[in-house]
Amino acid sequence: MALALKQQSECLYPGYMICPEFDVVEENGKECIIKYIPSLGVAKRPFSVDGKQINVLIATLVGNLSVKLQEDLESQDAEEKDESSENSVTADQSDDESKVHKVYIVSVKDEKHIGKSVRDDFTNNLPKEGDIVLARVTRISLQRANVEILAVENQRTPIDSGVGSNGSGEVAAGGGSGAATFSVSQVSSDLGETFKGIIRSQDVRATNRDKVKIMDSFKPGDIVRARILSLGDGSNYNLTTARNDLGVVFAKASNGAGGLMYAIDWETMVAPSTGNMELRKCAKPFE
Amino acid sequence: MVNLIYPGDSISIPERTNVVTGPGIYLDPKSQHLKPINVGIEVIDPSKRVTSVYLDFNSKRYIPSEGDFVIGVITSTFADSYRVSLANFSTAVTLSYMAFPNASKKNRPTLKVGDLLYARVSKANKELEAEIECVDSSTGKDAGYGHLDGGVVVDVSLAFCRELLFNNDFPLLKLIGKRTEFEVAIGLNGKIWIKAADILSTLACYRIILDCEKQPTSQYSEIIKNRFKELANSAD
Numbered sequence: 292m293a294l295a296l297k298q299q300s301e302c303l304y305p306g307y308m309i310c311p312e313f314d315v316v317e318e319n320g321k322e323c324i325i326k327y328i329p330s331l332g333v334a335k336r337p338f339s340v341d342g343k344q345i346n347v348l349i350a351t352l353v354g355n356l357s358v359k360l361q362e363d364l365e366s367q368d369a370e371e372k373d374e375s376s377e378n379s380v381t382a383d384q385s386d387d388e389s390k391v392h393k394v395y396i397v398s399v400k401d402e403k404h405i406g407k408s409v410r411d412d413f414t415n416n417l418p419k420e421g422d423i424v425l426a427r428v429t430r431i432s433l434q435r436a437n438v439e440i441l442a443v444e445n446q447r448t449p450i451d452s453g454v455g456s457n458g459s460g461e462v463a464a465g466g467g468s469g470a471a472t473f474s475v476s477q478v479s480s481d482l483g484e485t486f487k488g489i490i491r492s493q494d495v496r497a498t499n500r501d502k503v504k505i506m507d508s509f510k511p512g513d514i515v516r517a518r519i520l521s522l523g524d525g526s527n528y529n530l531t532t533a534r535n536d537l538g539v540v541f542a543k544a545s546n547g548a549g550g551l552m553y554a555i556d557w558e559t560m561v562a563p564s565t566g567n568m569e570l571r572k573c574a575k576p577f578e
Numbered sequence: 579m580v581n582l583i584y585p586g587d588s589i590s591i592p593e594r595t596n597v598v599t600g601p602g603i604y605l606d607p608k609s610q611h612l613k614p615i616n617v618g619i620e621v622i623d624p625s626k627r628v629t630s631v632y633l634d635f636n637s638k639r640y641i642p643s644e645g646d647f648v649i650g651v652i653t654s655t656f657a658d659s660y661r662v663s664l665a666n667f668s669t670a671v672t673l674s675y676m677a678f679p680n681a682s683k684k685n686r687p688t689l690k691v692g693d694l695l696y697a698r699v700s701k702a703n704k705e706l707e708a709e710i711e712c713v714d715s716s717t718g719k720d721a722g723y724g725h726l727d728g729g730v731v732v733d734v735s736l737a738f739c740r741e742l743l744f745n746n747d748f749p750l751l752k753l754i755g756k757r758t759e760f761e762v763a764i765g766l767n768g769k770i771w772i773k774a775a776d777i778l779s780t781l782a783c784y785r786i787i788l789d790c791e792k793q794p795t796s797q798y799s800e801i802i803k804n805r806f807k808e809l810a811n812s813a814d
Contacts, residue, residue, distance in 0.1 A: 431705055511705055545706070549607030565610055 303350040303399050310397070312346040320537065323392045328361070329417060331401030352415070354401040361394035400508055404459040409476050416474040417494075418443050418486060418519050418528060425473065426488055426530065428513045436509045438517070438530065439485040444471040448464075485528045490517060494531035496538075507558070508572040514541035516574050538562070581620045583633070588615060591622065591631060598634025636737035640665045640767035644706035646699045647743065649731065649765030650710065652691050660689065662697070662710060664767040669707060673697065675773040677711035687712075693772065694726040696763045726763055730780055731774030732787045736768050750790055753802050754783055782809045802804075 303309070311333060314325045320491060332352035337344050379462075418424050418440055426438035478484035492503045509515060516537050517530040518545050532538045542552050544562040552560035554573035561568045582638040583589070590613050592598055599605060602616035615619070617634025633743050642648070642664065650662035653670055661675040677700065679688045690697065698721075704752050714721035743764040754760060760774040762784055770787055774780040782805045 432707065506703055506706060543605035562607075565607065567607070 297444060301355075302307070302353065302373045303356055303382050304353050305349075308338070308351060308352040309348045309356065312348065316511050324394060325393045327358075327395050327397045330396045330398035333397050348397055350399045352399045352401070353377060354399040355396050356401050359396045359398075380525060385417045402483040413443065413474045413476045413478075415477055416443050416445065420519055420521060422519045422566075424488075424517055424539075426515050426517055426532070428435055428509045428515060429487075431505050431509055431511060433505060436490045436495075436505055436515075437527075438488045438515060439480060440488055440492060440528065441514075442475045444474040444516075445474060488517070488519075488530040489523065490515070490530045494520065494529070494533055500533075509514060510541060510542065510569070510571070512547045512572065513542065515560040516540045532572055532574075535575045538572040540574045541568075542571060582618070583614050583620045585613070585615050587614055588589060589620065589622075589631065591629065592624070595624070598628045598630045600630055601813065602633025602635055603631050604635045609737040610804055628751065631797065634737070635733050638735050638768055640736060642671060642699045642710075642767075644699055644702045646702075646766040647764065648699060649694065649696055649726065649763060649771055650767070652693045652695065653687055654691060655731045662695070664710075664765075664769075666752050670763040671699075671708040671710050673710050673712065677709075677715075678724075679712055679713045679718065681713070689725060694729075694731065695724060696765070696771070696799040697723050726773075728770050729761070729771050730784050732772065732784055733772045734770060734787065735766055736766065738766055738791045739766055739768055742770065749795055750787070750798055753798050754786060757802060757806055758783070776808050778813055779806075782806050 310327055312327060314327070316323050316325060327348055328456060329348050332350060332353050332354060333348050335346050336349050338347040339345075363394075423444040424440045425442040425444070426440045427434050428438050430437040434565045476485055488494055490509070492505050492508075493500045493507070495503045495508045516539075517532050518534065519539055520529040520531045528557055539554070542560055544552050544565065544567055549567070550560070550562045550564045552569065553561045554571070555568075556559050557573055557575075559568050560571045560573060581666050586600065589603070591612065597612070599612060600621075602614055603617050604613050605611075606613055607790045612631065614633055616633050616635040616637075618633035621630075621632050621634055623630045633814055639734055640648075648664050650664045650671065650673075652660050652673075653663045654661045658675050660675075661670040662673050665683070673695075675681060681687070697712050699708055700711040700715060701709040712718070712723040742750065743766065747748045751762065756780040762773075763771040765771070772780065772783045772787065775785050784804050786805050789805070790798050793801060
């Protein structure tokens with residue numbers, strides 16, 4: 292890594308110049324070209340020095356610098372070049388891109404949230420395709436459930452929080468040990484400022500999709516853990532709960548008039564004080 | 579003896595009975611106590627297996643409930659359903675194209691926007707839009723539901739409609755029947771459709787129903803006589 296980057300541990304501010312787009316370092320007696328890719332809180336801008344234009348990365352947020360090595364370098368290279376280079380030895384090709392040996396992802400993150408499970412940087416972490424979100428059911432009809440998105444789960448945590456994980460394991464609702472962190476939307480639900488979503492009846496569960504009754508899956512007021520299928524039509528995200536770890540995670544009996552209910556199986560919740568049972572599409576209630 | 583009770587009063591139900599609650603009675607989900615939430619006459623009916631408890635109260639706002647006969651107006655048509663208004667300023671209900679006798683994907687009903695129809699509430703969930711049907715869903719046959727052609731609709735209170743529909747001793751329809759032939763459809767959503775042989779008689783029936791709603795049953799024959807007399811005079 293370039294020496295210049297290592298020294299920047301103090302707080303960056305918007306407009307701060309971090310590094311040029313490309314850099315060359317000496318590694319084992321060989322010349323190694325490094326490319327820096329801007330990520331969250333970093334933008335690529337042209338910068339002229341002595342009448343010469345170069346691209347530099349500058350910070351766009353207040354925070355601390357984070358530089359990560361891009362893992363799948365070869366696939367990244369292949370994508371950028373379009374035409375195939377079967378042998379990964381590309382050093383002797385002449386153009387700049389082909390000489391890139393290392394790709395780093397540069398981002399600026401506010402570290403005041405580190406160690407907290409709830410973060411308020413929702414605007415820097417907007418719901419995108421594949422994200423897990425917590426949403427509240429606002430309205431149901433026979434074909435769909437309308438929800439509003441309250442929080443985005445920051446990263447998917449393996450069921451054992453990554454300890455002894457053997458591949459793509461199941462993810463427990465809430466990240467098992469509570470290790471998942473959330474970015475909580477700060478906008479008002481009363482004014483309709485939250486992002487809206489739709490869970491269609493076909494997207495409620497993975498099996499027997501055509502027989503789903505929304506009434507027996509969600510009720511208004513339920514908190515649902517769902518995955519973003521697509522950005523939808525601009526006014527609504529499309530969400531799905533068709534996975535074991537997705538579904539209702541928090542619900543009160545009688546549309547909120549009763550007590551808190553707990554999932555006892557995949558499709559039933561019970562209120563311990565009264566013993567009344569209600570039907571829901573529950574998220575996996577146990578690990 | 580009738581027992582008028584108010585919201586928040588306690589209801590005297592014999593213990594250890596299976597109770598079915600009806601209109602005006604609310605089961606508090608936290609305390610599990612039954613509470614009256616309307617002003618009305620308490621009805622406790624300890625029939626065969628369960629005791630039914632409800633309040634007999636009057637109102638003009640209709641809330642759909644399963645099995646009710648209703649009169650509605652088609653307000654719009656969709657790909658596979660009609661929207662039907664049962665009362666002004668209330669949420670419309672859905673009437674599926676498949677909820678008609680001999681319905682199939684190809685054979686669509688021919689009703690239009692603005693048509694009046696008689697139907698039965700088939701689904702009424704408080705979280706969902708209610709659904710109505712124009713067919714007896716057990717037999718799949720026509721059961722007298724469907725388009726109401728001609729005639730006139732009277733808006734009255736819900737209790738008056740219940741009396742007319744369920745009380746066989748209620749004298750109004752019998753008394754009108756002595757004066758003229760007529761067809762009547764009674765919707766529990768506070769609408770009565772009536773159609774007599776000619777327009778003057780239909781108009782007389784309309785006025786009679788409106789007047790009788792506010793009067794004791796003993797006055798009915800007098801009101802009916804007067805209304806028909808007035809119209810006979812105005813026709814000359």
